[in-house]
Amino acid sequence: MALLTDTKARHIKPDDKPLPHGGITGLALHPSSIKGHGKWVLRYVSPVTQKRRNAGLGSYPEISIAEAARLAQTMREQLASGDDPLELKKAKTTKVIIPTFEEAARQVHTELLPGWRNQKHGKQWISTLEQHVFPVLGSVFLNEITPANVADVLRPFWMRLPETSSRVKQRIHKVMQWAWAHGHCSANPVDVVDHLLPQQVSASIRTEHQPAMPWKVIPLYVASRVYSTDRYNVTRALLLFTILTASRSGEARAMRWSEVDFKRNIWTIPSSRMKSGIKHRIPLSSQAVEILGQMRGLHEELVFPSPRKQTVLTDMVLTSFLRRTKAISDTPGRDAVAHGFRSSFRDWCSEHRYSHDIAERALAHTIKNKSEAAYHRTDLLDERRSMMQAWADYVFSSVE
Structure with missing residues (x-):
């Protein structure tokens, strides 16, 4: 069969039959609604389904006879290898694009951010990855990250900064969990990275407790260094209020007037500002x-x-003041x-024989035992009131 020429192709009319290419089996130029224009189609039997299929190769004259022949020849070679050209094209089109670690980490950070009450934590979460991980793994595709890669990130500060390395490891693990869930990798390399790193000193040994003032010296310290009647000395008032309420400094620093019930003398800290979320x-x-x-009138909120x-x-x-x-x-x-x-x-509560339950409620400590927690349906507010007044009287016992 003679090869199709441009002269013949340019004269194809809408009512004409398809013009065979003549050199590639199944390749033909099908007419369109405009004279001299057509569509290239390769007809073949799929080696996968054994069904006849038509593969479009583009329009003529945009796709020349020679270009159509090259495209068709490639497909014929794929068919000879037992592949279906259209299925290969479909798989290539729908192939999942694997993101890099940095791209994934920023996506995970964006998804987690709304659930964090503390914006500072959100910034720290991504900044630790920017500092320690992105320089090494940032441009690596998720499916290429190995346990050895993760170990290389952690090793420089694994023993020297155990707390930092633990947080970094947890955050890498979170990103790789996301990657696994989205089909970007077949396993989480962080799960086995400990086998490539030396054993850290246990947390119970390295835990350093917050330096606390012995309760017996608090009255003298308050009387000589803290107590003030100056309504504009916000720092002293804040520290003293924090001591009297046994609250966390962050809870007191962000305290709102709307949280105070002056009729019942109760400060209610909303769940959104509590560490426990309660x-x-x-x-x-x-x-x-x-x-x-003394603080009234300094700020509306x-x-x-x-x-x-x-x-x-x-x-x-408060840190600077205490120093x-x-x-x-x-x-x-x-x-x-x-x-x-x-x-x-x-410590003062224990020394003065207040019950463990009341003291822990005053500190808003959560009960880790779920079975025990289920039976605690009251915050023992009335029982705590007399204890907090006794504590305040003690704290002020040296104030003249």
Whole structure:
């Protein structure tokens, strides 16, 4: 059969029969609705399904006779190898694009961000990956990451910074879990990375407790370094209020007037601001209420606003104050920290024979035993009220 020429192809009319190529079996130019234009079609029997199929190769004259022949020849070679050209094309078109580790990590971060109450944690989550992981694995495709790759990331600080390396490992694991769930890899390499790294010192041994002020010296410290009647000294008032309520400093720093019930003298911290995610009520002692009275008028919303910026005070405010006043702690060589006063309060409770349950409720500690937690349906507010007043009286016992 003679090969199809451009002269003949340019004269194809809408009513004409398909013009065989003549050199490639099954390849023909089918007429279109416009004279001199057509569509290239390769007819073949699929070696996979044994059914006849038509593969479009484009339009003439956009696709020349020579180009159509090359495309058809490639398909014929695929058929000779036992492949169906159309199925190969479909698989290539629908092939999942594997993202790099950095692309996946940023996607995971975006998805997790709405569920985090603390924006600072959200920033730290991605910043640790930017600092420690992206320089090594950022441009690596997820399906190419091996346990050895992850070990290479962690090894430089695995023993030196165990807490940091643990967080980084957890975050890599989270990203690779996402990758596995989305079909971008067949396993999570972080699951076995410990076998490539040396054994870290156990967390129980390396845990360093927050330096706490011994409860017996708190009254003198409060009287000599903290107590003030100056309504504009927000830092002193904040620290004293934090001590009296045994609250976390972050909860007190971001305290709102709307959270205080002055009729019942109760401070209710919403679940969104609690570490446990559970609403917590604190009965306010008369001394705590007096401090709140000193803060009235400084800000419409915040109880302890930053005097200059009128925003929530930073966590360094109390730390700096305790350092300046050389706050004694039970840790040699270190000043007491704000969070440590919760431990001081807990020790005072034990020494004064308050029940474990009431003391733990005052600190808003969650009950880890689920069976036990199911029976605790009250926060023992009334029982805690007398305890918190006794604590406040003790804290103020040296104030004249």
